[in-house]
Amino acid sequence: MRKIKTLNNISKKGLDLFSDKYEVSDSVESPEAILVRSAQVDTDSFEGLLAVARAGAGVNNITIDKASAKGVCVFNTPGANANAVAELVMTVLGMAVRHVSEAEAWVKSLDPNDPALEKTIEKGKKMFSGTELAGKTLGVVGLGKIGVLVSNYARWKNMKVVAYDPYPSAANMHKLSNVVTVVKTIDEVISQADYLTVHVPFIKGVTENMLNEKNLAAFKGSLILNFARGGIVNMETVYKMLDEGKLAGYLTDFADARSLKHEKISIFPHLGASTEEAEENCAVMAVEELKDYLEFGVVRNSVNFPPLDSYPHAEVKSRVVVINQDVPNMIAEITKVFGAANINIASFSNKSNGKIGYNLIDVETAVDDSIIDALTKLEKVIRVRVIHF
Numbered sequence: 168m169r170k171i172k173t174l175n176n177i178s179k180k181g182l183d184l185f186s187d188k189y190e191v192s193d194s195v196e197s198p199e200a201i202l203v204r205s206a207q208v209d210t211d212s213f214e215g216l217l218a219v220a221r222a223g224a225g226v227n228n229i230t231i232d233k234a235s236a237k238g239v240c241v242f243n244t245p246g247a248n249a250n251a252v253a254e255l256v257m258t259v260l261g262m263a264v265r266h267v268s269e270a271e272a273w274v275k276s277l278d279p280n281d282p283a284l285e286k287t288i289e290k291g292k293k294m295f296s297g298t299e300l301a302g303k304t305l306g307v308v309g310l311g312k313i314g315v316l317v318s319n320y321a322r323w324k325n326m327k328v329v330a331y332d333p334y335p336s337a338a339n340m341h342k343l344s345n346v347v348t349v350v351k352t353i354d355e356v357i358s359q360a361d362y363l364t365v366h367v368p369f370i371k372g373v374t375e376n377m378l379n380e381k382n383l384a385a386f387k388g389s390l391i392l393n394f395a396r397g398g399i400v401n402m403e404t405v406y407k408m409l410d411e412g413k414l415a416g417y418l419t420d421f422a423d424a425r426s427l428k429h430e431k432i433s434i435f436p437h438l439g440a441s442t443e444e445a446e447e448n449c450a451v452m453a454v455e456e457l458k459d460y461l462e463f464g465v466v467r468n469s470v471n472f473p474p475l476d477s478y479p480h481a482e483v484k485s486r487v488v489v490i491n492q493d494v495p496n497m498i499a500e501i502t503k504v505f506g507a508a509n510i511n512i513a514s515f516s517n518k519s520n521g522k523i524g525y526n527l528i529d530v531e532t533a534v535d536d537s538i539i540d541a542l543t544k545l546e547k548v549i550r551v552r553v554i555h556f
C-alpha cells in the first residue's frame with residue numbers, strides 16, 4: 168500500500184484518482200508522498216519521503232534545498248489556478264476604483280426606517296464617486312501564467328498594459344495580447360503605471376523586497392496589488408507611501424498584523440486560488456504527477472528535478488531510478504554497475520538540470536537489492552529505487 172499524506176484540504180476530484188493501492192489521509196505516518204497547498208513542509212521531518220506535490224504554483228512553503236539534498240522530488244501545478252487569481256485581481260481592482268466595498272457598507276449602515284431613505288442614498292452617493300479602468304495603465308511585474316492572464320483581461324477592459332519579466336517563457340509570451348507593451352526593466356513599469364500588480368514567485372534574497380523604497384519612488388499611480396506573496400513588496404515602504412498620501416491603497420492576499428486595521432489596505436485571506444475550478448485543476452494535476460512519479464519514475468512539472476517523461480515499454484520488468492548530483496561521468500559509473508552485475512540495459516534515459524542528474528534505467532529482468540546497494544555506494548549518488556512491473 169502506498170501512503171500519501173495530505174496537509175491541506177485537497178479537492179475530492181483529485182483524490183479520487185488514487186486507486187485502492189493507495190492510503191490517503193491527513194493522519195498517514197511515514198508517507199511516501201505529501202500532497203499540500205499552503206501548509207509548511209519541512210521535508211527532513213519525513214523519513215523515506217519520495218515526493219511532495221504542491222497543488223498550486225508557489226513552493227516557498229516547502230524546503231526545496233533540503234528536498235534536493237535527500238533526493239525528494241517536489242512538484243507544482245503550473246497554470247492550474249492562474250485564471251482564479253487573475254479574475255480575483257481584476258475584480259478587486261475594479262471594486263477599488265469604484266469604492267464598491269465602502270459604498271455598500273455605507274448603504275447597509277443606513278436606518279431602514281428613515282422615510283427619506285432614497286433621498287439620503289441619492290445625496291450620499293457622491294462620496295463614492297470613482298474612476299474608470301478604461302484608458303488607465305496597468306503595470307504588470309511578472310509575465311507567467313497569472314501575469315499574462317491579468318494583462319489580457321486588462322486589455323479587454325481597454326486598459327493600457329506595460330509589463331516586465333526578466334525570464335519570459337515562449338509559451339507564456341505567445342499567449343500575451345500583442346498590444347501589451349513589454350519593457351526591459353521594472354523601473355519602466357513602475358514609472359508608467361496607474362495601478363501596479365505583481366505576479367512573481369517569492370524567492371528569498373531574489374524577489375524579496377522586489378518593490379521597494381528605491382524603485383517605488385518613481386510610482387505616480389494610486390494602487391498597488393500584491394496577490395503573489397507577502398515579502399515581495401516592502402511593507403515599510405507601503406506604509407510610508409500611504410501615510411504620505413503617495414499611494415491611495417494597497418490590495419493584497421497576504422495579511423500581516425500591522426495591515427489588518429489599516430483603512431487604506433484591503434486584505435483578502437489568501438483567496439486567489441480558492442475557486443472550485445482551480446482547486447479541482449490543481450488537485451488533479453498534482454495527483455497525476457505523484458502517481459506518475461511513484462509508479463513509473465516519470466517527472467513532470469518538478470521544481471527541483473529535470474523533466475523526464477518516459478513510460479517503460481511492455482517487456483520491462485524493472486525500472487531503476489537513480490538520482491545523483493549533477494557532476495561529470497555519472498552515466499559511465501552507473502552503466503558500469505549494470506555491466507558488472509551482467510544486467511542488460513533495455514533503455515537508459517538521463518536528464519540533468521545543473522544540480523540533479525536523473526536516470527531511468529529499464530531492464531527486462533527482475534533486479535534484486537544488490538544493484539541498489541552497488542549504485543547507492545557511488546559517491547555522488549543521492550538516492551536509488553527500483554520499480555517492479
Ligand SMILES: NC(=O)C1=CN([C@@H]2O[C@H](COP(=O)(O)OP(=O)(O)OC[C@H]3O[C@@H](n4cnc5c(N)ncnc54)[C@H](O)[C@@H]3O)[C@@H](O)[C@H]2O)C=CC1
Binds near residue numbers: 226245336339368
Ligand atoms: N494568491 C494566490 O492564491 C496565489 C498566488 N500565487 C503566486 O503567484 C506567483 C506567480 O504564479 P504564476 O504566474 O502561476 O507562476 P509562473 O511561474 O507561471 O510565473 C512566474 C513568473 O515570474 C517570473 N520571475 C521569476 N523570477 C523572477 C524575478 N526574479 N523577477 C521577476 N520575475 C520573475 C518568471 O519568469 C515567470 O514568468 C506564484 O509563485 C505564487 O507565489 C499563485 C497562485 C495563487
Ligand SMILES: O=C(O)CCC(=O)C(=O)O
Binds near residue numbers: 222248441
Ligand atoms: O492553495 C491555495 O489556496 C494557495 C495557492 C497559492 O498561493 C499558489 O498556488 O501559489
